[in-house]
Amino acid sequence: MADTQLLLGLSFVLFALGLVGVMVRRNALVMLMCMELMLNAVILALVTFSLETATLSGAVLVFLIFVVAAAEIAIAIPIVLQLSRQRSSLDVEGYDRLQG
Amino acid sequence: MNLLTVIVLLPLAGFLLNGLLGRRLGRTFVSVVGCGLPVLAFLATVKAVLLLQAAGPDAALLEVAYRWASFGAQGFDVAFYFDRLTAVMTLIITGVGSLIHVYSTGYMKDDPSYARYFAYLNLFLFFMLTLVLGRSLLVCFVGWEGVGLASYLLIGFWFEDPAKAAAGKKAFITNRVGDAGFLLGLFLLYWALGTVNMDEINAAFAAPVAPAVSASLVGVLLFIGATGKSAQIPLHVWLPDAMAGPTPVSALIHAATMVTAGVYLVARLHGIYEHAPEASQVVAVIGVLTAFFAATIALVQTDIKKVLAYSTVSQLGLMFLALGVGAYGVAVFHVYTHAFFKACLFLGAGSVIHALGGEQDIRKMGGLWRKIPVTFFTFAIATAAIAGIPPLAGFFSKDEILWFALASEHGGSPILWVLGSATSLMTSFYMFRLLWLTFLTPSRMSHDTEHHVHESPLSMTGVLIVLAVLSAIGGFFELPHFLEPLLPMPAVLESLEHYEHTFVFVAVAVALLGLAAATFMYRRGLARGEALAARFPRLHRVLGGKYYIDELFEAVLYRPLHWISDRVFLGLGDRLLIDGSLHGLAALTRRASGRLSRVQTGQLQWYVAMAVVGVVGCLVWVWRHG
């Protein structure tokens, strides 16, 4: 099952990329995109496993993830909007009024 | 009727009445209660003695008041025991005590705290009677500590003077050191015998099967207690200071009764000491040393009461010498004669001080015999008695002590005799020195003082006369013989059996020698004495400084104790090590708190990084250990 391994590997790489992206990219929007990337990595893994185990529940979850990802962005946008209005910047490094 | 209990409780009633009501009811009430109850106690004692006499020579009266505490089948009773030894002590205490109470009504007449004074005095009698009447060491200990308390209160009676209050404290604490020894001995006896009743202890040691405890150890421990109460080396330091109290108190407590408690204790527990030659030896040696050194100090004292105080210490030393050589009856005999003449001396000194309006320095006296003749005559008789001039009371008892110190089979030795005789010589010398300087030499008083000198009232002189008479004739009552059923006399070394009379002459010669020397030195006043002092300045300073024992204790015990408590325990232990480390931990935690707060930078990406490290860390950990 070399394909499975490959797909899974790809999925993990994507996931890690997403994580690293959230960790290092300073633009708030890019961070949100990286989070989506992580979700997509999960979707890839789910689909792969669904194929491999020949069950459907994994695929069902994929649809739920779509919904959730969309909702997440829907909430994230107003937050980022408000922040960019307040601080006139999308750089998360400047968002450190709360600390300590 | 519980006669013995009544004897003990009468003075207590006096204490309570005077203490609680005295201030409100006035002096007459206080005097009547204060003197009346001790007299009643004396009468009750006489009745008890009569009962005892009727019962036979070695009989005893026993009264159990109640059980103090019980532990299973065993326990401690509060019980009173009355045999001939107790009888003698009780008679002295109530008798001399009553006399001194009467004397006090005159002496303390003008004191604002009259009621308090009598309350304390009655309290003292209560505890003293508890001490001698108690059957068990525990009850005895109650009295033992109690008389210490009364002594503390009376020494510090004029508490406005810090020095006097301090003297009271010193007396109490020195006594406490001895009490620790007493307690240790008591514990040891209880463990070994299961009882602390003194008659049973004596019986146990006399039994064919010896108790499982070293008699010597017990003896020494109890003797430590005795050294505290009876002012023996090295715990003698409190007694001279105790003279800060009113003079009748010095007479009653620090001469006639309380200080002899140690002698009583050893005599009472002679059963132990008879089987403890080592302990007896310790007693004899300490006794004779105390006698000797106290006498040397007394030679140079200039305070009338201090001379008498060191004389007391010295005489107590002689008593212990007698105890140490097994002559228990003789020691009690000396307690008895000493009570009369020393009380007389102190009260006489009180009369002098009273007459001079508080002056105590004999260098500022002289020529008083004309002005206060009754005091002089009684004082002179008592002086002769203590010096051992026959046929006065002191002669009989002292002579026997010296004889047994030499001849007793129970540890008698020539060295003891030599030291004892030297003491006797010095006693005679310093007592006559006192007599000369106070009464006979030309007056050295200031004119003003001299003008005010007056004889004391009848309540005081009457008592002096009674005591002087007793000092004179008391020796004719053969007390050792009376006590022999209880306190057998030691056997005499065979080699000396026939020389007793020779040594009587030696003793008399010694006393007369002292008298002669004192007369030679002080007949004309201070000059010769001062010249002698100037020839031996060092010796004089050492004697005047009382061998610097107080300073030694201060430097060796008290100051180091303070230093260790303050610097080591408080500074190093509590503050630095314990609290310091705790404060250190607290500071560390606070600092850690600050550090952790700084980790919370507010940087979102740092938070994510921490989380990622966490996830990866968990995965790695599980993978490595899976």
Added chain:
Amino acid sequence: MNWSEVAKAMLPEHLLLAGMVILLTLEVLRGRPRDGFVVAFLALAAAAAAALTLHVESYTGAPFSGHFSVGPDASLAKFALIALALPVVLISRDDFAETRYYVLLLASLYGACLLVSSDSLPTLFLGLELMSMPVYALVLLAQLRADSAEAALKYLVLGGTATATFLMGVALLYGWSGSMSTAVFAAALGSSDTLPIAGVVLVVASLFLKAAIVPFHGWAPDAYEGASVPVTAFMATIIKAGVLFAALRLFETAPVTRPLVDVLAVLPLVSMIWGNVAAIRQTSFRRMIAYSSIAHAGYLFFALLGAGPGRAQAVIFYVVVYGIMNVLAFTVLPRGTDDERSDRLESLQGLYQRRPFAAIMLAISMLSLAGLPPLPGFVAKFLVFRNVLAAGYTGYAVLGLVASYLGIYFYLRVIQYMFMNTATADQPAGHPRRLALAASLLCLAPAIVLAFFPGWLLDRF
């Protein structure tokens, strides 16, 4: 599918949903702000009553077999969650007039209820997300603080990361077993393969993140401080409770084995120490409570170390007591117009002189959180450590207790401020409000019951 079963088993959820629908309808039709509070409160009360009834009836049912089931325990948990929200709603009215606030709140609760009943991982996931996502918005809604958006973003990003991690874990578990049932997780606990264990670790890590366990806790202090008081109360209690119920649902009664034990013990232990120590120097009340909640999350996860029925008992009791006490603190907290200033701990100085009732309630809350008897917090702590000891982890238990000792100091400091320090001149007045009073009494009553009769709750498991 049995519709009557669906109707009955999901009655609490339905009532919440009904509340939301009515609120939205009202918003659309009238837009009168006042109704929001009343409707939300009624919906919550009805839902709580429904959950309680189901519990008392010992109702069991599975309307969506394999995905959603209800038992007495689940009903009780739902009741606890919804009831805890009641005082939160009561103190919300002054801060939030908008209907959307209440809708979001009800939605979040709906999610929490869902996850308590979930039998499959997708349902659990849905519940978790439905619970979390409205809260991001709720944090944003605090108009009093300019920093609320920052707080919301931090929460959202870390929450989103947690979601992804959780899903990755689920995917791995699914890949290992081919099933999406929650039972897979418990089964994976006993496995020694890499795949399931990695899945378990990822899921656990995501739960840690949501519950703010060190080192996943970064968002919590900032979000708590940035949010408004009722939302902080909601986050500190109901969200934490929801996450723990989710964990309980996953772990069930299965024992935790070796390499995982260390993760499950050490990180909570570090949380306890970290939270308790970091709280010492805080000057903001909500931030302090955030660190306190980090420590408490530690205790809660600690309870999972012990297997068997004691686990659920400990977790639920702890969550309930912790929730009540936390909410109690927030209900009596004096509130001024300047949120940032009235959030300062110093503003509590001399509170006893000004408002003795509030001070005493706050003191009770703090002492209970510190775990001192005779307050119910002690019983909860006792349960947790009994569980850990019973599982044989003596060393961890002792360390945990010592860590809990570290926490006593800062709770006492609050009491010190209120009782022993005198007020400075410019203290916010903070008049007592009737609804807040009702809210605190609503918390106090069960607290007293639980203090004196802990058995009343414990015997229900």
Added chain:
Amino acid sequence: MGEATWLNWLLWLPALGMVAVTLLPRGRDSLVRSVTFSCMVLQFFIAAILYQRFDGTVAGLQFATDVPWIRDWGVGYRIGLDGLNVLLVSLTAFLGPLVVAGAWSAVHKDVKLFHVMVLFIQFAMLGTFLAQDLFLFYVFWEAMLIPMFLIIGLWGGERRIYATLKFVLYTAFGSILMLAALIYLVLYTHGSSGYMTFDLRHLSGSQLPLNTQLWLLSAFALSFAIKVPMFPLHTWLPDAHVEAPTGGSVILAGVLLKMGTYGFMKLGFPLFPEAARAMMPVIMTLAVISIVYGACLALVQSDIKKIIAYSSISHLGYVMLGLASLDLIGIQGAILQMVSHGLVAGGLFLMVGMIYERTHSRAVADYGGLAKMLPVFSVFFTILTLASIGLPTTSGFAGEFMALLGAFNAAWPAHLAGNDLPLILAVIAVSGVVLGALYMLWLAQRILFGEARAPHAPLTDLNARETAILVAIVAAIFAIGLFPGEPLAKTELAAREFQQLVAGETIHLGSTR
């Protein structure tokens, strides 16, 4: 059940009082005081009746109640009087009214809260003594912290916050480990006997391995030793005592410290007898160090309250020594010494409070010649000083004497068997007798005697209320000192049981030879 009701009333009366006082209207301070006082007096009478009816010849609990509380864990509401606690309960009930009376004119700030807290701590203390269930015991034990924290922190002196935090953090640390040990013990018993219970009667027989016992006892002992307090865990005490208001000091010295020694007696030693025997040398050594150390530190203090505080460390050393002797007389002495110290130290703190109320100074150097200015005060102070020194006829003597005697009874056989440590310790302990006299008399001398001086020159002597308080205490001191047999008869059986349980087979009954 009829008799048990009395005991329940005794325990719950302060709790009811708390509720009643809380409900009183604000600002009615004298009403608050009266209600609290009547509650305490009533409670004292109940305690007196119970004491009277307590039968010392019957083993086991009397007036006991045993109701399940948390059934699931075998926790019960189990209370009862036995020989070990009967005196301490009476002492607590006796001191209660005196504390309230003593604070009558001393507390003016937050009067209501103060009295609620006093009632609270009274409740907790009685509960701790009466508890026959480990869980219940722990709850009450810890519950004492809260009111004490507030009492010191709210009505205390200048450094009250430092002192109260120190007190709580010290004490709580001990309790935390005790909690771990307690749970472990119960779980172990559960494992070996099959049913889970916190009932003390069932726990004390557990057959734990020695090693485990040692660990558990150490945890318990740490907690108790902090409370006692024993060297080197004592540094909270001087601070707490000095800063606490009079009532707080009285409660602390009078009852709270006895919790530690009671804990050893009721839990520590009986639950882990083998470990107790193994640890006895350590405990004895620490007890004796406490005796000497406390006395030495008392010697160099300049604050009256600190002197008394350090003297408490010393006096409780005797209690521990007596207990550790495992000799019947020693144990009895320890019990008596606990009561005695409660009365004496409580009385002394009350007196310091009285003088402090007049002058607002506790510095020894500020006073002198009070005997002249305040004769009545001085009489009582002298009596209490002497009782503290342990003069015969006072309760201090009875306790100290028996404790020391017990220590010796235990030390001699050990000495004969070649182990000199107990003997050396006992001898050192006796030296504490001298040190005790040294610091207390020095204190009395400095403040009572000498030339008259005080911060506010014209002082009024004790009023009727104050005199009445002290008369009650002094009467109790002498009653116990003169007739210790009466209370000891109530405790003897329990002391014997304790001894047999802890000493195991090798009992040395002191004096059976």
